[in-house]
Amino acid sequence: MLRMRAVTGDPITWEDVAVMQRHATRISSGALASFIGVVRADKRGHRVVQALEYEGYPDMVQPQIDRWFQEAHNQWDLTTIQIRYRLGLVSVGEISVVVIVAASHRRDAFAACRFIVERIKHDAPIWKREWFDDGTTQWSQCDEHHDPVHADV
Amino acid sequence: MVVTVRFFAMLKDAAGADRCDLEVPEGSDGLEVRRRLVSRCEKLSNYLDYCRVAVNREYGSWCTPLRHGDEVSLIPPVSGG
Numbered sequence: 001m002l003r004m005r006a007v008t009g010d011p012i013t014w015e016d017v018a019v020m021q022r023h024a025t026r027i028s029s030g031a032l033a034s035f036i037g038v039v040r041a042d043k044r045g046h047r048v049v050q051a052l053e054y055e056g057y058p059d060m061v062q063p064q065i066d067r068w069f070q071e072a073h074n075q076w077d078l079t080t081i082q083i084r085y086r087l088g089l090v091s092v093g094e095i096s097v098v099v100i101v102a103a104s105h106r107r108d109a110f111a112a113c114r115f116i117v118e119r120i121k122h123d124a125p126i127w128k129r130e131w132f133d134d135g136t137t138q139w140s141q142c143d144e145h146h147d148p149v150h151a152d153v
Numbered sequence: 154m155v156v157t158v159r160f161f162a163m164l165k166d167a168a169g170a171d172r173c174d175l176e177v178p179e180g181s182d183g184l185e186v187r188r189r190l191v192s193r194c195e196k197l198s199n200y201l202d203y204c205r206v207a208v209n210r211e212y213g214s215w216c217t218p219l220r221h222g223d224e225v226s227l228i229p230p231v232s233g234g
Contacts, residue, residue, distance in 0.1 A: 037234050054233070055162055057226065060210040085233070097234060117234070125207070125226070126233030127162035139163045140232045 033109035037097035047132040076108040154221035183215035
């Protein structure tokens with residue numbers, strides 16, 4: 001199983017994605033599923049997102065990723081998984097995250113790729129602050145509704 | 154005993170710092186940390202209901218028992234991707 005430092009402060013280029021895909025491919029890989037997250041120009045009323053600033057806790061993210069890799073390998077017949085996640089300021093159109101899964105067959109590749117992406121979305125301690133064209137910023141609310149985490153107080 | 158509390162994202166803004174050391178009685182749990190944090194910085198109370206807690210970089214709960222030197226991370230709703 002390939003292990004690598006997944007979180008980076010450096011830009012992720014399309015050339016990097018091609019290199020990751022090539023490195024993920026083995027002679028036993030019949031299918032390669034790739035997820036590439038790109039910053040989009042969302043509108044909030046009259047404001048338009050120009051960039052997202054990603055803040056994370058890499059010391060906690062990395063062991064999580066190692067665990068998800070293991071879970072994915074246990075559940076599906078995979079050859080390799082690669083993840084790259086960018087922290088810091090990422091402009092509209094730039095790549096924020098790449099997940100690549102290689103497997104013998106497409107069903108395993110699709111399923112494992114989705115599993116990893118959903119785990120990142122729901123559990124990875126990563127947050128994004130939206131930077132707007134009028135110079136204002138705000139922390140992004142996540143996609144799903146969040147109930148209060150009851151503290152038994 | 155002393156634990157280190159880590160703040161991220163909007164909590165970091167509210168606390169005005171990314172971490173603090175907090176003295177709590179032996180045998181305390183996250184709830185005691187929470188009570189002491191709110192008494193120090195009332196603005197944090199707006200967010201803590203929505204936070205998960207991680208102890209030494211593993212998700213736990215507010216009731217997880219703490220030991221001297223533990224790191225307690227307050228994890229607001231994540232929004233990666």
